[in-house]
Amino acid sequence: MIDTISLLIPKEKLKFLDLSQHGVPKWDLQSRNENYEKYIKNPSNIELRSGLCFPRLTGYKRKSFIKDSNIKIEFSVPKLIYLNNLDELSNNDFTKVIETLQKRLNSMGVSATLSTLQNALVSSVHFSKNIVLQDGYTANYLISEMNKVDLRKSFDFAKTRFINDGQSLYAHATTHQFVIYDKIADLNKDKKRAIDKDQTLYQRNLFTELARENQPKEIIRFEVRLSQKQKMNKVLNDLGYQKNPTFKQIFNSNISKSVISTYWKKIIKERNFGVFSISVSTKDMLQELFLSEKNIKPKQAIYYLGLYNLIRDENGMRHLRTIISKRTHDRTWYRISKDIKRIDYVINQNNPRDWVKQVDKQIDEYRPYKHKKPLIS
Numbered sequence: 006m007i008d009t010i011s012l013l014i015p016k017e018k019l020k021f022l023d024l025s026q027h028g029v030p031k032w033d034l035q036s037r038n039e040n041y042e043k044y045i046k047n048p049s050n051i052e053l054r055s056g057l058c059f060p061r062l063t064g065y066k067r068k069s070f071i072k073d074s075n076i077k078i079e080f081s082v083p084k085l086i087y088l089n090n091l092d093e094l095s096n097n098d099f100t101k102v103i104e105t106l107q108k109r110l111n112s113m114g115v116s117a118t119l120s121t122l123q124n125a126l127v128s129s130v131h132f133s134k135n136i137v138l139q140d141g142y143t144a145n146y147l148i149s150e151m152n153k154v155d156l157r158k159s160f161d162f163a164k165t166r167f168i169n170d171g172q173s174l175y176a177h178a179t180t181h182q183f184v185i186y187d188k189i190a191d192l193n194k195d196k197k198r199a200i201d202k203d204q205t206l207y208q209r210n211l212f213t214e215l216a217r218e219n220q221p222k223e224i225i226r227f228e229v230r231l232s233q234k235q236k237m238n239k240v241l242n243d244l245g246y247q248k249n250p251t252f253k254q255i256f257n258s259n260i261s262k263s264v265i266s267t268y269w270k271k272i273i274k275e276r277n278f279g280v281f282s283i284s285v286s287t288k289d290m291l292q293e294l295f296l297s298e299k300n301i302k303p304k305q306a307i308y309y310l311g312l313y314n315l316i317r318d319e320n321g322m323r324h325l326r327t328i329i330s331k332r333t334h335d336r337t338w339y340r341i342s343k344d345i346k347r348i349d350y351v352i353n354q355n356n357p358r359d360w361v362k363q364v365d366k367q368i369d370e371y372r373p374y375k376h377k378k379p380l381i382s
Contacts, residue, residue, distance in 0.1 A: 006094045006261050006373060007082045008133040008228065012125035012252055013075040016064065020116035029114050032064065042066040046113060056206040058084035059109050077128065078110070081203065082256075085109070089208035090201065091188060091224070093135060093373035099256045123253040130237060131230045132261045135188055135374040136367050137222060142360045144187035144225040148174050150281065150360075151185060151273055153321025173200055176272065180236035181229070183268050188226040189215060200228075215376075224374070225364075229268045240264060262371040269368060274361070281361045287314065297351045309348040316345060 025031055032044040044066065048059035060080035067074055083090040085105045086098060094102070103122050110117055138144065151174055173186035186200045192211050196202050215222060231237035238248040244263045247254060274281070287310055294306050316322045322345070329338055 006133065006258055007130060007256060008090050009079065009081050009129075009131040009230075010127060010252070010255075011077055011079045011129040012122070013077055013128050014117065014121060014125045015075055018117070018121045019076060022111075022114040022116060024112075024114045029112070032062075040068060042068075046115075048113070052112070056088065057109070058088060058205055059113065060106065062113070062115065076115075078106075078125070080106070080109075084205055084208070088205045089211055089376075090133070091135065091192070091208070091211060091374070092376050093133075095373045096256070096258050099253065102256070103252075124251045127237070127250050127252060127255050128234045129230075129232050130255060131228055132264045133226060133228045134261070134265045134368060134371070136225045136227070136364055137374065138225060138360065139363060140359060142363070143223050144190070145172055147225050147360055147364075148172065148185060148187065153316075153323065154273055175200075180233040181231050181240075183272055184226075184228040184230065185273075186226055186228075188224040189222055191226075211376075227265055227269060229264050231264075240267075258371055258373075262368065266368050269364065281358050294348070294351055309344060312341065312345050313348045 023031070030046070030049050032046045034042060035045045036043045042065065044064045046062040046064075048061075052059050058081060060078045063077040063079070065074045081090055082102055083092055083094050085102055086092075086094065103119055106122055107117060107119060138147070172190050173184065175186075176183045184200060191200050192204075192208065192215070196204075201208075231240055234249075241250065241260070242248055244260075244267065246260055246263075290310055290313065291306060294301065294309060298306070315325050318324075326338055329341065
């Protein structure tokens with residue numbers, strides 16, 4: 006479902022209250038230039054010590070316009086209700102989210118109607134899904150396998166990083182990110198090393214609570230971060246959804262499922278080229294290749310099997326590409342990659358490994374993970 010979201014609301018639809026006599030700080034001037042002044046309002050120390058989740062507010066005072074611009078309201082949606090983002094929301098939680106957000110804003114000196122919050126435009130959104138692993142699989146193992154996929158040329162990602170001792174895989178571009186990480190291990194990290202850098206007091210203590218349970222959980226988390234509105238609109242439009250959504254429209258598990266599924270399939274699953282398939286002997290693969298490709302010559306079949314074994318070794322496709330690129334041009338690699346796709350399709354189309362089936366099943370069912378009942382009344 007949704008994790009972090011940024012909403013835009015015109016200033017004229019909000020009321021601003023001076024609660025400084027109650028210890029609520031005023032707006033802080035963060036920066037200014039000849040065209041505008043930028044103001045922010047973050048949770049006060051008293052609010053942070055309460056353990057509750059509060060939004061971060063940003064506003065601009067523009068000097069060349071009669072009317073001021075929007076107020077940006079950024080927050081983690083599940084943390085409003087659960088005080089953590091390990092627990093996931095469902096469509097039925099929307100009314101509770103809106104009512105809780107209204108209360109938090111009021112306590113910060115910003116008054117908004119429920120209708121205004123429901124119909125606020127979305128400027129950026131992070132979709133996420135927790136996958137609970139079974140049968141002895143660990144998040145670390147899955148991430149190490151996914152790291153064998155050649156992510157660098159996928160979805161225009163400029164950078165990929167394998168970080169936190171193999172507990173996180175991070176693909177990054179200016180407009181969007183795809184992050185895969187060990188969610189349970191991340192709960193125990195300090196702010197500098199954690200993927201989730203804005204953990205509540207309750208969430209920081211959640212790791213200890215989970216460690217006391219008889220059956221330690223292995224949860225791998227997928228996050229798709231659409232950090233710019235233009236990219237968000239393109240992704241939604243490509244999937245058949247409306248551009249420029251409101252908060253109410255985007256709070257939809259079908260949209261979240263479509264986005265997560267698309268990134269999983271197009272960036273990871275469809276580019277694994279045999280890495281995620283059941284291991285069989287080379288001779289069995291040769292036999293299957295001859296059965297599927299009636300006219301293939303033995304020399305060509307052996308070439309295909311050599312490629313297949315190379316991409317399954319150590320760092321997989323990405324490592325093989327690095328080696329070959331030193332001796333030839335990119336166009337040669339593209340021809341080789343087409344051959345890899347062909348052999349992968351023949352041998353492994355119907356033989357995915359068990360952990361791949363687990364991920365597919367949980368994304369397909371898209372049931373929200375619940376560790377606790379809602380903590381906010």
